[in-house]
Amino acid sequence: MIPAVSDKGLRDAHKQVRRDVTKPLVFAADTLVRFKSGRILIHTTSGKLRAFESDSPALIGWLCRFCKPTTLESALAALQPADRAAVLPVVEHLQRGGVLVDGDAPPAGGDEPEILGRAKQHLRLLARSLYELACDVWGFGLHAERQLQLRTGVGVERRLMALLAAIDALRSELTALRRPFIAGQLAALKVAADARDLKLHIGCGQGLLDGWINIDVSPAPLSLNVQWGLPFADASVSRVFVSHLLEHLFFPADVKPFLAEIRRVLAPGGVVRIVVPDIERCIEAYVGNDRSFFANRRETWPWWPPNPTRLEDFLAYAGAGAEPAYLFEAHKYGYDFETLAKVLSDAGFVGTLRSEYMSSDFPDLKVDHVSAVANARYGERYYSLFVEARRAA
Ligand SMILES: C[S@@+](CC[C@H](N)C(=O)[O-])C[C@H]1O[C@@H](n2cnc3c(N)ncnc32)[C@H](O)[C@@H]1O
Structure with a gap:
């Protein structure tokens, strides 16, 4: 049984999102799921809305269906009728926050220099932040590892591994694009193998x-x-x-x-x-x-x-x-x-x-x-x- 979600942020969600239950939805690639004090937080790295929070394993388990493109229609069919009303505002909140996105959406359009400019700006911030993070970690030494372990159960080392894993995942996806990217350009330049x-x-x-x-x-x-x-x-x-x-x-x-x-x-x-x-x-x-x-x-x-x-x-x-x-x-x-x-x-x-x-x-x-x-x-x-x-x- 999925409990009704009593989050006031969800109440007015209905107006802004579409309710086409036949279109696939999927978690955005930058979705973060975090566990904090018995609650589960779901948000994206860039979402403007605050994280969606829940302590219902049944609800979270149901949401996991959207880790691959799934229509709302088929996901709702797996629930008892009484639970369907409880999950709809949650789905809409996650759509509004950019956590659940169209599973068959074409790539985002937009002005090319603007998109590239934003990517460069983010990379600059990331490079600067990594440097500052290294200085902080060296500054604290073992103290930070122990204190974060005590306060959150996870020390600096495991947090750094999580960051590395996120970067590694993005780089793996980019690596997979290389071969066709290069092959297309060589074909356009008429350079034979x-x-x-x-x-x-x-x-x-x-x-x-x-x-x-x-x-x-x-x-x-x-x-x-x-x-x-x-x-x-x-x-x-x-x-x-x-x-x-x-x-x-x-x-x-x-x-x-x-x-x-x-x-x-x-x-x-x-x-x-x-x-x-x-x-x-x-x-x-x-x-x-x-x-x-x-x-x-x-x-x-x-x-x-x-x-x-x-x-x-x-x-x-x-x-x-x-x-x-x-x-x-x-x-x-x-x-x-x-x-x-x-x-x-x-x-x-x-x-x-x-x-x-x-x-x-x-x-x-x-x-x-x-x-x-x-x-x-x-x-x-x-x-x-x-x-x-x-x-x-
Ligand atoms: C100072 S400019 C020189 C441009 C030109 N060769 C000249 O002499 O006027 C350096 C060039 O190297 C390119 N470059 C730097 N790092 C690169 C990389 N990792 N892969 C491909 N090109 C790179 C830059 O994009 C830039 O166009």
Whole structure:
């Protein structure tokens, strides 16, 4: 028997929700079910209504039917007639709070930049919050674990595992989307699975190269995260051009597998051309107190914070002090020739050479002009470091 729910929040629920009992309803993917002091709380991560609370196992057991799309009609049929009236306001409350949603609804529409903007904002908050959470947990040490255990029965460790599980679940769903997402784009670009002699422009930004596969995060001709790997066969590529991307990856944890992946797709004798900020040049300017070096650099990178000291300017460029909320966009490392040559050699490349702007032994690699920043220079010297390496023949 399901008891009548005496929640005043439920009383006026009826007006706003539809009562089409033949359409399937399902729990929204971000539904949370929590247990607190003998009561069960159900809500979503974003719902504006307060959580629905109940201490009736019979009611909660019945609601579990909606963990997969189920019509209200068939769910009600499983109840005694007297119970049907008790559950209807609950269903309506959960619909109003976004907990129960249409099981056959098409994907939400809306303005694309707005949807993406909100996603980025949430990711920034999440990144910042995780950092602050880590500082809090370290600040308390074991005290937090013990106190939360006493107060709630669940300590910090298990709460963190629950957060990890939530992130893991989302990432698993995204991972399942990768293959068809990439396959559709390659088909649109007419790149066959057995294609050879390809040229990849990775981290292309706004600058596209004709005859190359231009790759970046969405929206790009081929949208992907380079940490997924490159969707091309071994030895199917003759040239790779990567300008001002490497400094955005963590060194060496993410840079090494990325370079190893480039080597995998390159055919023997194939060449990668890499452009990165020249950090040695920055250090020279800092030590030489060359203020105009930094002032002049702002003409190309005007969005860096205003009026920095030489040290602030240099460290931000070299990847120090990245704000967690802007971790994706921020520089995470800086390179001199020696370090870049070393990591290339570790990834199996040979013949690493320092190059110059628009200068290469390979005519099809004279492509630096497509970069928005590689041409920036101070006097005769470029702010960028240009390097080429190849896969052994
Ligand atoms: C500073 S911009 C350089 C753009 C262009 N190559 C140039 O030289 O003007 C860095 C580019 O790397 C891309 N990028 C950063 N991390 C990436 C990732 N994990 N996967 C794919 N692209 C990424 C960014 O989206 C951005 O377009």
